[in-house]
Amino acid sequence: MAATTRSSGGCWTCRLRRKKCDDERPICKGCLALEIDCLYSDDKPEWMDGAEKQKRKADWLKKEVKRRAAHRRERRYLQGLDVRLESLDASLTDGSDMAAAKDLINAAPPSSSATTSSTSHSIVQDSTPKSGSDSALADSLTSASSPDEHAGGLTSSCTQHRARLSQEAEAHSTMMYLDYVFPFLFPYYRPSFADVGRGWLLVLLNKNNALFHSALSLAGYFHAIVLGHIQYAPSECHSHNLEALQEQQGLALKWLQREMQDIVTRGVKSNLAEANRVMASIIQLMTGDIATAKMGNWTMHLGAATELFNEIMKHHAMTEDGHACFIKVLLQLGSRPFAWTPKHHPWGSDQAILRFFTAQLLFLDTLASTALQQPPKLQQWHHILLMVPDDETLKHMPESEKEQTLPHINLQEFVGVENWVIVSIGEIATLDSWKKEMKGAGSLSVAQLVARASAIEQRLRTSIETLGVTINYHSPPSVDGPQHLLQYFAGSFSPQMMHDTTLNSRIWAQAAITYLSVVLSGWQPSCPEIRSSVTETIQLLLSLPSPDCLRTLVWPFTITGCLASPCQEQTFRDLVAGMGPLKVFGTIREGLAIMEKVWERRADIDENPDHWDLAVSLKSLEQPALLL
Structure with missing residues (x-):
């Protein structure tokens, strides 16, 4: 039969x-x-x-066939990018060796379907001018768009695209991104008036095509979601926005591939500003994918961004005595390199770009390490960028670097979490990776494991005591359909809608203790230490002024939920439901789906807990989850 x-x-x-x-x-x-x-x-x-x-x-x-087709197209672009990244070390070690880089590119050209194309909008200029000088950065789009034999394809695509998307529409979308989308995605980033606000972002959109199209894509996505929740919104508007979203995503990927190709050809050593903007483009694309719940290719994006950052530091941060100096990189990005120090001066645009996207990259890299069960790729820079140096290190610092407020990157300003929390999570991920490696080799020292875990826990608990968070319970606000969503977009997003960074850091730190307990003791949800930490984190989550605040807490929310008892499960479902339409943004639904998978398998896991941990939990949706 x-x-x-x-x-x-x-x-x-x-x-x-x-x-x-x-x-x-x-x-x-x-x-x-x-x-x-x-x-x-x-x-x-x-x-x-x-x-x-x-x-x-x-x-x-x-719909699934269309979605998979889009993923295949993106993979083709990213594979072309990956081929070029594999050669970065070789081609960038000697910045003058241009022939080798060109041979590499010619050996692996992009497919015809990935031919570079773009719009000729008046706002945006090419991020890869012929010269690295400041004057070249001011070249018009017409001259910057035609540096090589690909110009014909770009011009043709430009003409077709402009017929569908006018300059006026681009301006509206750009302002939608600046006024609504960016503040929504980064609610804790509030640069002071003295630092000239977010002007650097507009400069970056003007200079970088990949990031510009990524921003338009995000603006279109947010607009489509909002229109989709308004009953009186015309359906054709919603459909048009979704079509524009896909088109802008494709353009962003094509421009990124071209920009990476230019950097490999010309080298990071002599093109710091361009490399800085390419890194920003990669991180922006990754953040955009996560914000739109498009999770398939973040590992490749992250690998590209971290490798490029390492090259920037290797070529531009090292002093004559072999010490890394981040301020040295920042000064080279100033309008008058090495002519001034950062004390009492606002950051220039390229400097602000490097600081913002370095903070994002350090944050993303550390979160990724918990799912990949490996040390953060950028952990070697944590003590330089995220920690206050000790007296011995200070002795070797240039005087200009000592004038800056240390640490160089304060994650609290950018993502709302204090540095020591993220550094500790990176250390726990490293310990988890070491434990897995030693266990596999049959040489795990329990005494060494306990000693390392105890040191991390002591630092965490000591730092938590300095926060002094008081738990105040709030009644969850009622969810009022579209109005609940529109309160964020009817006017410019208000930072007052979010909880403060102290409570945010406290929740992240408590979840880190839970994570550490699992690494130390194994998967034992009923263990008193784990049970106590989970319960305390739940109480902190319930003290949030609104369920909407969960979007900055997806990682601690998910880590805690995976270890929740059956009687605590509904609390997590209710918190997500309380977000209303806002749950479509970011990864909160993915976090809840991971919990549900773990809860469904609770009986099987309890029978064989040695084969389960939080890294396995974060892979339970068939791919590692980056819970941003």
Whole structure:
């Protein structure tokens, strides 16, 4: 009977799509090419009922095919980017060795489908001018858009795109991003008036095409979501915004590939400002993917950004005596390199860009390490950038560096979490990786594990005591559909809607203690130390002024929820439900889905806890989760 079924109809997926099936096992070529589930069975699936269920399944499958196609296109762009990144060390060690870099690029050209294209908007200029001088940065888009043989393709695509997206529409989208989207994504970033606010962001959008299109993509996504929750909004507006979103994402990826190609060709050593902006573009694309719940390629983006940052530090931060000096990089990005010190001076645009995106990268890299179960890729820079140096280190610092307020990067200003929390989470991830490696080699020293864990815990608890957080319970506000969403976008986003950084850091720190307890003791949710830490974190979460605040706490929320007891599960569901329409932004739904997976498997995990930990939990949706 099975043979008859296979020969007469093929897989059920192809039958549903009404496509011919080649009957390959276990996956037919059609499903393999489209990267969709291929189902063989003698029994008809319950959704194959010839009625409503089948229609719903077919509609869902059409959307899934389109989504997978978009992912494949992005992978092609990123693979081209990855090939170039693999050569960074070789091509950047000697900045004058341009021939080798050009050979690399010619050996792995982008596919025809990835031919660079862009809009010729009046706002944006190319981020890769022919010269690294300041005057070249002011070149017009016309001259900057035609540096090589790809110019014809760019001009043609430009003309077609401008017919669909006018300069006026671009200006509106740009301001939507600056006024609403950026403050929403980074609610704790509030540069002072003395630091000239967020003017650097507008400068960056003007100079960098990849980041510009990424910003337009995010603005379109947010606009589409808001319109989708307004009953009187025309459906064609919603559809148009979604189409524009996909188009802008594609343009952003194409420009990023071109910008990376230029950096590999010309080298980081002589093109610091351009390398800085390319790094910003990569981080922006990754942040945008996470904000729109598009999680597939963040590991490749992160690898590219961290490698580029390492090259920037290697070529521009090292002093003659071999010490790394971050202020040395910042001074080279100033309008008068080495002619002034940072004391009492606002940061210039390129300097502000480096500081902001370095903070984001350090934060993202550390969170990623908890899911990947490996040390943070940038951990070597933590003591230089995130910690106050000791007296011995201060002796070797240039005088200009001593004039800056230390540490160089204060994460509290950028992401609302104090440095010591993120440094500790990175140390715990490193300890987790070491434990796994030693255990696999059969050489784990429990005494050494306990000693290292105790040192981290002591530092965490000592720092927590300095916060002095008082828990005040708030009644969750009522969720009023579109109005609940529109309060964030009816006017410029108000930072007063968020809880303060002290409470934010306290919740992150308590979740870090839970994480450390699991690394030390294994997966034991009923362990008194873990149970106590989970309960305390829940109490802190319930003290938030609004469930909306959860969007800055997805990692601690998820870590805590995975270890919650059955009687505590509903609390986490209620908190997410309380966010109303805002839960569509970011990764809070992914965090809850991870918890649900862990809760479903609770009985299996309890039978074999040695094979389960928080890193495995963060991979339970089939790929590592970056919970931003």
